[in-house]
Amino acid sequence: MDDDAEWFIGRMGLFDPESRDPLLVDWRAPLSRAFYTATPLHPDGVEVRSTIGTRGWRVSSVVGEELSLSAAGDTGSMGPSALMAAVSQHRTDRMSDIVATIQGEQDRIIRAELRGTLVVQGGPGTGKTAVALHRAAYVLYEHRDRLSREGVLIVGPNPDFLRYISEVLPSLGEDSVVLTSLHTLLPGVVAQREDERDVAEVKGRLDLAKAVENAVARREIPVRAPFTITLESDQTVVLDSRDLAGLRTRMRRTRKPHNESRPTFERVFRELVARRLLSIAGRSVEVDVDPDDVTDFAEELALDDRLADAIDTLWPIVSPEELISGLLGDEKLLAACAPMLDDRDRVLLVRTADTGWSVSDVPLLDEAAALLGEDPRPAMRARARERAERERELEYAQGVLDLYTDTTTDDDGSEGTGVTAEQLAARQRHDDRATVAERAEGESGWTYGHVIVDEAQELTPLALRALLRRCPSRSFTLVGDINQSSAAHGSDWDTLLRPQLRSYRREELTVNYRTPSEIMDLAARVLAHIDPRQSAPTSIRSAGVGPEIRRVAYDTTVHEIRERAGRFLDESDGTFAIIADAELLPRLRTATEGFPPSALDRVWFGSPRDAKGLEFDEVVLVEPGWRSERGVAESRELYVALTRATQRLTILHSTPLPPELAGV
Numbered sequence: 083m084d085d086d087a088e089w090f091i092g093r094m095g096l097f098d099p100e101s102r103d104p105l106l107v108d109w110r111a112p113l114s115r116a117f118y119t120a121t122p123l124h125p126d127g128v129e130v131r132s133t134i135g136t137r138g139w140r141v142s143s144v145v146g147e148e149l150s151l152s153a154a155g156d157t158g159s160m161g162p163s164a165l166m167a168a169v170s171q172h173r174t175d176r177m178s179d180i181v182a183t184i185q186g187e188q189d190r191i192i193r194a195e196l197r198g199t200l201v202v203q204g205g206p207g208t209g210k211t212a213v214a215l216h217r218a219a220y221v222l223y224e225h226r227d228r229l230s231r232e233g234v235l236i237v238g239p240n241p242d243f244l245r246y247i248s249e250v251l252p253s254l255g256e257d258s259v260v261l262t263s264l265h266t267l268l269p270g271v272v273a274q275r276e277d278e279r280d281v282a283e284v285k286g287r288l289d290l291a292k293a294v295e296n297a298v299a300r301r302e303i304p305v306r307a308p309f310t311i312t313l314e315s316d317q318t319v320v321l322d323s324r325d326l327a328g329l330r331t332r333m334r335r336t337r338k339p340h341n342e343s344r345p346t347f348e349r350v351f352r353e354l355v356a357r358r359l360l361s362i363a364g365r366s367v368e369v370d371v372d373p374d375d376v377t378d379f380a381e382e383l384a385l386d387d388r389l390a391d392a393i394d395t396l397w398p399i400v401s402p403e404e405l406i407s408g409l410l411g412d413e414k415l416l417a418a419c420a421p422m423l424d425d426r427d428r429v430l431l432v433r434t435a436d437t438g439w440s441v442s443d444v445p446l447l448d449e450a451a452a453l454l455g456e457d458p459r460p461a462m463r464a465r466a467r468e469r470a471e472r473e474r475e476l477e478y479a480q481g482v483l484d485l486y487t488d489t490t491t492d493d494d495g496s497e498g499t500g501v502t503a504e505q506l507a508a509r510q511r512h513d514d515r516a517t518v519a520e521r522a523e524g525e526s527g528w529t530y531g532h533v534i535v536d537e538a539q540e541l542t543p544l545a546l547r548a549l550l551r552r553c554p555s556r557s558f559t560l561v562g563d564i565n566q567s568s569a570a571h572g573s574d575w576d577t578l579l580r581p582q583l584r585s586y587r588r589e590e591l592t593v594n595y596r597t598p599s600e601i602m603d604l605a606a607r608v609l610a611h612i613d614p615r616q617s618a619p620t621s622i623r624s625a626g627v628g629p630e631i632r633r634v635a636y637d638t639t640v641h642e643i644r645e646r647a648g649r650f651l652d653e654s655d656g657t658f659a660i661i662a663d664a665e666l667l668p669r670l671r672t673a674t675e676g677f678p679p680s681a682l683d684r685v686w687f688g689s690p691r692d693a694k695g696l697e698f699d700e701v702v703l704v705e706p707g708w709r710s711e712r713g714v715a716e717s718r719e720l721y722v723a724l725t726r727a728t729q730r731l732t733i734l735h736s737t738p739l740p741p742e743l744a745g746v
């Protein structure tokens with residue numbers, strides 16, 4: 083620094099145990115900030131900035147940069163060589179951290195204020211995912227007390243992507259983060275498939291929340307007066323419309339989710355029946371009935387199976403899965419619950435066979451789960467189990483104390499050890515406690531201190547609603563690229579977010595650290611098709627070779643891929659991907675049959691949609707014009723596919739190229 087101080091910055095802070103002087107400053111500490119933001123024009127007190135590379139315990143490189151002497155223009159970014167070395171490295175199947183080379187525009191986002199919603203728009207390869215993950219680590223550092231209790235949720239587009247980013251936060255020493263995708267957002271449900279685009283669009287509409295609410299309402303006292311209950315004793319009670327209306331009003335007042343108000347319903351209903359029977363049994367008017375008699379009789383009625391059947395009819399325990407299967411499996415019910423949809427949309431929603439849950443079913447199930455709440459009966463049983471467990475722990479702790487103290491007389495067992503059996507038992511429980519991530523994942527209705535969403539352009543309104551439920555404080559970081567959206571229509575952040583988020587801050591990332599400029603030039607043509615007003619991010623480097631576009635016979639594609647993949651895997655230790663329409667993948671996968679498992683670990687097959695967020699050193703894109711019906715969504719997916727490569731891109735096609743690439 084210009085005051086002669088010298089600081090070492092790393093992934094975590096280390097102190098001299100005796101003097102307490104800092105040996106290594108955490109990259110997130112305020113002191114470290116100048117390392118990332120200093121430029122020759124604004125050195126911020128920094129005289130020399132060096133990046134020290136290590137391999138194991140050996141220093142492998144030192145790249146220095148003298149800021150105060152450098153007269154080069156203000157690029158707003160740091161030492162080009164350390165950065166260039168980082169971005170030119172071979173990729174593995176896991177993303178790594180960028181602590182050594184965070185750039186100025188990224189640093190600003192990572193350290194942005196926690197409160198409110200921040201939207202980060204950035205083209206392919208601009209570091210949105212990297213920034214989102216480092217932001218998670220940063221907010222945990224800055225707000226450790228609160229966030230280590232409440233947890234941070236990161237939502238990615240699919241399980242493959244979660245695997246790809248899974249090592250970044252542990253490498254930064256953070257484990258109070260829950261990583262999930264919509265597929266597994268709701269405990270107990272795993273979505274295994276994607277719906278067609280038009281189906282997903284309808285399922286994602288905000289209106290559907292109302293349809294789910296209507297479906298729940300139709301399960302509550304779904305009978306008409308007169309409703310007759312015959313008990314095991316053959317006595318009958320007839321409820322008229324006033325009785326039913328009274329029950330409905332009483333239940334509305336509980337303001338609890340449907341399932342959670344079941345015990346209240348049981349009590350209120352049994353009391354009503356008890357009162358009625360006591361009145362019939364000779365007492366003239368209902369109001370004269372002794373309340374104690376009613377309570378006692380209602381308790382007896384709890385043993386009556388026929389009454390229990392009536393309760394199941396009037397207030398059934400319903401699971402989210404049952405509710406949504408029922409709703410989507412019954413055209414008539416759907417028409418009654420979703421009058422806001424037209425016939426064409428409703429037809430798209432109806433499921434004729436049990437095909438398993440799709441990703442776009444999850445927000446519907448989540449909506450149902452929020453309205454239904456937990457089935458209280460297992461919870462009641464669990465509480466009873468817990469009480470019994472506590473008693474056992476206490477007994478055990480008392481036993482331990484007795485052994486240690488050698489005294490058996492003291493009531494609280496405190497003599498000799500200074501601790502009571504309760505304290506010892508509690509301490510044991512405390513040691514067994516789950517991490518915040520484990521607790522948050524297991525507990526439905528958990529709300530997080532901060533939520534980060536990657537590929538946020540893919541959120542449907544209903545999916546956004548499900549996430550907002552998980553963070554009522556609306557402390558969100560949403561990162562994404564509108565131009566990579568799979569939605570069928572054109573979209574922008576305002577259309578996507580404003581209906582549910584009245585205000586948000588917006589930041590932009592503009593430099594592409596992944597894709598070489600030659601490939602990006604090609605991708606920019608596609609972007610011009612998507613939206614001529616947009617400009618592609620600027621690539622930070624060139625590969626020296628442009629993308630290769632080859633027309634091949636359909637029958638030879640498998641052979642061609644086998645050759646290229648084989649050569650690449652021999653010559654490089656990087657990653658290789660084959661991207662093609664999902665329909666073509668089974669045939670293409672045969673290209674790597676017989677490759678050794680260690681090589682196969684570095685090969686990936688998938689559709690453009692699956693490739694979202696991922697990157698590979700070499701990419702072969704097969705038959706980009708396979709689907710002749712093309713809309714803006716296909717163009718955006720082509721844009722995604724073209725921007726996955728860090729080194730080389732080859733396009734193989736037997737069908738004509740899509741119009742976006744015509745003439746190249």
Ligand SMILES: Nc1ncnc2c1ncn2[C@@H]1O[C@H](COP(=O)(O)OP(=O)(O)OP(=O)(O)O)[C@@H](O)[C@H]1O
Pocket residue numbers: 165168169177178179180183184185188204205206207208209210211212213563566595596694695696697725
């Ligand atoms: N400051 C940086 N230093 C070194 N590498 C970086 C930096 N920023 C980003 N990268 C690298 O650039 C690549 C692209 O980053 P990332 O995947 O975060 O981009 P993205 O904006 O999420 O892309 P996409 O929209 O295509 O998913 C990654 O390999 C990442 O590690």
